[in-house]
Structure formats: C-alpha cells, structure tokens
Amino acid sequence: MGVTNANKTVNVRRVDCDGSLQVTLALTAAPNIIASPTDIALVLDRSGSMAGTPLTSMKLGAKTFIDILAESTDGAADGQIGSGSRIGVVSFANSARVDAPLSTSVDALKAAVDALTAGGSTNHGDAFQKATDLLDTASGSAKVIVLFTDGNTTTGLPPAPLAQAAKDKGIIIYCIGLVGSDGLDVSTLNQWATPPAATHVSVTPNAEDLEDLFAQLAANLSKPGATEVVIEDVVNADFEIISLSQPTKGTAVQLSPTSLRWKIPSLGVTGSESAQVDFFVRHVGLAAGEKPVNESISYTDKEGNLVLFPDPTVEVSCDVVTYPEACPEPVEFTVEGCQDAVVVDMGEVYLESLGRILQLDVTLKNVCPETRVALAAILTETDEDGMEHQRGMKTMVIPAHSAPVCRDVQVKCIKFVVPDALNTVEGEPLPLCSPRKFTARFLAHNIDTDYRCCESMDTGR
Secondary structure, three states: OEEEEEEEEEOOOEEEOOOEEEEEEEEEEEOOOOOOOEEEEEEEEOOHHHOOHHHHHHHHHHHHHHHHHHHHHHOOOOOEOOOOOEEEEEEEOOOEEEEEEEEOEHHHHHHHHHOOOOOOOOOHHHHHHHHHHHHOOOOOOEEEEEEEEOOOOOOOOOHHHHHHHHHHOOOEEEEEEEOOOOOOOHHHHHHHOOOOHHHOEEEEOOHHHHHHHHHHHHHHHOOOOEEEEEEEEEEOOOEEEEEEOOOOOOEEEEEEOOEEEEEEEEEOOOOOEEEEEEEEEEEOOOOOEEEEOEEEEEEEOOOOOOOOOOOOEEEEEOOEEEOOOOOOOOOOOOOOOOOOOOOOOOOOOOOOOOOEEEEEEEEEEEEOOOOOEEEEEEEEEEOOOOOEEEEEEEEEEEOOOOOOOOEEEEEEEEEEEEOHHHOEEOOEEOOOOOOOEEEEEEEEEEOOOOOOOOOOOOOOO
8 A cells, every 4th residue: 555644743833933843744654455455435525615626626636546546456557446456436415325336447436426516514424334334345355435525514423433433343544635615623534534643634725736635645555565764854944953752663863953864664564554753843033924844855765655745834923022231242253273272352341240140031912013112120039027128120111113013022131130248137148149039020101102182272252
C-alpha cells in the first residue's frame, strides 16, 4: 500500500508575537496491495452542499483513484482491477446506498460514480453501516473504507459508534474532507478514522485539490511500504525551531534554526505502521497576521512514494509595544585574528544608585488609535509587620498608536533602582541579599479625548 497518509499539524491556531507552538509530522505506510489483496469501499458524499464544483471535483478524484489502483494491481490499463483486490462504491445523503458492489470492473465503478447527483441531508452513520456491510465478506483480503465528505452529520444515527464497530472488525478507515458550505469538524473526522488520525485524515479547503488527494492515496496504496525515508522540513523564516523530540521511529536532527531532517529506515513493510515526530517553533517575526508554518517540505524514499504534506497556518497577534526608558547604547568592537588581548574604551557610565534593579512590564488593554495614555507606576515595599513603605513612582506618556482598531499596548522595561540601604527593620539593615517583598500598582488614563465644552449661543435677548 505504500505511504497511505502524511500529515503536518499544529496544536494551536493563534499565538502571540513571541509565542510558540508544537508542530507534528506524521506518516503511515502499509504493505503492497499486490501482495496483500484489499477490498475497498469508496464512500462518497452526495448531499446538497456538494452541488456544483465540489461534486465535479469529487467525481474526478474518485475516478482517478479507481484508474490508479486498476493499473497498479493489473500492470496495465485494461479496465480491470487485478491481484485479487476489489472496489465498491457507496454514496450517502439522507440515507446511504450501494451504488456498485465489490467489483474488478473499472467501467462499472466509474459509471456508478458518474451517476451521482447532489441533494439532501448528510447521514454519515448510514454510510458507515452500508460500507461495513459491503465489506463483511468471507474473503481473507484486507478491508479499507475511504470516506469523503464536505460537512457535518445532519441526520441519522450518531456515526462514531458505527465507525468504531467497523474498526473493531479490522477495517482501516481513511477520511478525506472538503471544507464546504456546511462546515467541517476535522476533530470528528479524526475520531472516525483509524488511529493515529494525523496520518489517516486529509482535509482541503479547495475542491480543485480533491483529485490530488484521491490520487495520492491510491498511488500510495499500491506501493510496498516505504524504505530509506528522508523528510526535510524548513519552517517559515518568521519562525525558529526551539526544540526537537526524538521521533517514534527513525532519527531526527536539527540542521539550522529553521530546518530539520527526519530519516526512517523502513515503515509499513510487514504491516500498517505509523510514525511521528514533534518539535516546537517560536514566532520571531515582527508582523502580525495569518502565516504559513511551512517554507518547504520534501520527501523521498526508495519506492518513489508520492507524498504531499499539508501547509498549516497560524494567526499571529502582535500587540503594540512601547519602551518608556531607552536601553543603554551598545559599544561594538572587534577582536582580530591571533590577537591575545584587547583593550576597549567603553566610554562613561553614570551610576543611578546602589541596590537592586526591578524591571516591570505591563499591558494596557484596549487602547484606541491616536490616543495617548498617561501611565503611573507606583512601587512599595512591605516590611515584616505588613506595613507598606514608598519606594518610588514613575509617570510617563505612552505615545499614540496608528493601528486601525483599538488594541492592547505592551509597555516594557519600566525600571526602578531600590537601594539596599532602604531595606531596614527597626533602623537596622538586614543582611545583604535577604528576601524583600514589593508591591507594584499602575494607574492609566487617556490624555486625548473628543471632549469639548458646549459652545455659547446668542439668543438675541
């Protein structure tokens, strides 16, 4: 069967500007369909939301699937599925029906697909039941359900128990999803599919991609597992890889801040087998917006499996950031080759005070555009008796931002220097580096408003 599924997923859909997320690469392979005859139920959604381009694209994909399996199992394009494998067609809307029983005739199967018309609700439960009944034969062939749908269940029995009953009978379930007008709950497809769901579910928002998804699955079902697998993943330049876990099979190494290589000696040679690797990336770009995680991802193996990984995206939210106090100016210098010692004049540095330095950050919520904010930071220290003592107050003006909507503003690096001489109890200094308890309070208010006084009016009296 070759590589039967490949997936790339992220664990969150939104991160902050410097946030991180987990990325998972997953792969499933299985033995050659020629050596392991397989009965396949092609289960197709013909509900009302499929009308038009989705139905046309699905038919193209399903017929491509049939053609590829016919040629790979029979060795020639002679209109027959060979090597003991068979395909049947089940379609569903308000209810499900068997449009073509398990057959080796390419013409009969493609005619059943061409005859489908769209209309009605979506009954996934009956679709699983009819497909399970179709595959419930005495043959020793492997059994597979390939279910395509574009929406959520709207009628009939709950599908999850019926999908589980099929899996309990040894049937492998793959799900192909189109994000259609009825919406699509991908987590539900993950629940229906054979685990790990990450390698048995493929989803696309574009009907034009359906032919490729069907073709990829069919091509890989006909190959003998995968050996000498090499996957190289390069993430978008706005992200960097911060950690890499060892995969469940094979080895993975980080090549650069944005790339890794995963090698698997063999996968799915003697039976269906899955592998995955997890790694974490952090957003390091400056701009907000929806961003793809991938820059590129390549796959090779000895068998020449065709493998396409999805391109997940994540919404990055970058709040406005302001620094009320300037950072010290750096002094750059170079040490020449073979130079054992260097003397650098760093200029002048003035002491602010002796003591501890506290740096406070705060986020101002819902600051509207073109509006300055007056911000006060008040620092106190609490002694052993619970009494608060003033340690400092800073006031500042936060510049207006020009974003099109109200948004949060991060104020960073508000610094207080707290001398140790102030840390006393009953007039006696405490030991150096002893614990100290501080309290910070912030007051904020808009400076610019649209307030105006009422204008006087001459009444003529």
